[in-house]
Amino acid sequence: MTTSASTATTSTTSADAAGSPGMGAGAPLPVGGAAPVAGGSVTAASASGAALSMAGRGGDTPAAEGHQYAPQWLELRESADAVARAADLLDPLRIRLANLPRRATGLVVHDLGCGTGSMGRWLAPRLDGAQQWVLHDQDPALLRLAIERAPRAGADGSPVTVTTRRGDIGRLTAEDLAGASLVTASALLDVLTREEIEALAGACADAGVPALLTLSVVGRADLVPAHPMDQEIAEAFNAHQRASELLGPDAITVACEAFAQRGATVRVHPSPWQLDDRHIALTEEWLRGWVGAACEQRPELTERAEAYLRDRLAACAAGELRVTLHHSDLLALPRPTGGTS
Secondary structure, three states: OOHHHHHHHHHEEEEEHHHOOOOOOOOOOHHHHOOOOOOOOOHHHOHOOOOOOOOOHHHHHHHHOOOOOOOOHHHHHHHHHHHHHHHHHHHHHHHHHHOOOOHHHOOEEEEOOOOOOOOHHHHHHHOOOEEEEEEOOOHHHHHHHHHHHOOOOOOOOEEEEEEEOOOEHOOOOOOOOOOOEEEEEEEEEEHHHHHHHHHHHHHHHHHHHOOOEEEEEEEEEEEOOOOOOOOHHHHHHHHHHOHHHHOOOHEEEEHHHHHOOOOOEEEEEEEEEEEOOHHHHHHHHHHHHHHHHHHOOOOOHHHHHHHHHHHHHHHHHHHOOOOEEEEEEEEEEEOOOOOOO
């Protein structure tokens, strides 16, 4: 049986008591779906879990071995995530939050698939007022890191507190969001099914809670200089992401439709990673996961992909490779409930 988020184990701490907010890990984000793969090999076995990691989704079905994001990968990508997120969506969000009747008692933010809390470290200091963050993840080790590195204060110096919750975020209900001011997540949509995204949109709409869902992959990676295999690898990777009924690059479209059908005002803004010679380590790890997942999907690519990866890694190490990895951020503002405006 799936564990309900409303009955999940919860712990509470103040960010001040948790220690330094730090700048360590990011959320468990399958950016381009790719988690790092050790070494330079792109055999199908080496890519296991590269695009299908369930880390951070919640639920009581444990991920297969190798389907977890290491904190080191999350740390490596956090700065790129922070730069990429669409800050232009924050003004309409702030307006909605300022009009909430609960504003005087502070915001309650549910961070789905929080990982080590990078979304909170990015967003909490950009919002005014006292904030209570409810961090959802299935991995207790990541939740501990999220508490340790939680931000201490909002934009105006108001306190930020943190609770943690383990449960099935794929079946979130309006009841689970009782009292919530905002639902947020980073690179979560691509590892959800259509049913789970419909449930998320329904829960937010029924509770009248805005949703800020960042860094959803859209199936495009532009590499400069170009290579004849770029498109072939990208297509195989996208197919890998769609395995097991997960939506991968189709998730952002499905989410927009799901929220809009429930009366929400939906805004979408591009949030690409721009990787260059300042991001060599991150680009190398992304390349290994991207190519490895493509070969897992299409094993006949493996021999040619080995040479492709060697060429790409060499260009990266020389500071000659540029990658634009496309994502979209989504802000959904449901019809207010309870007379809010």
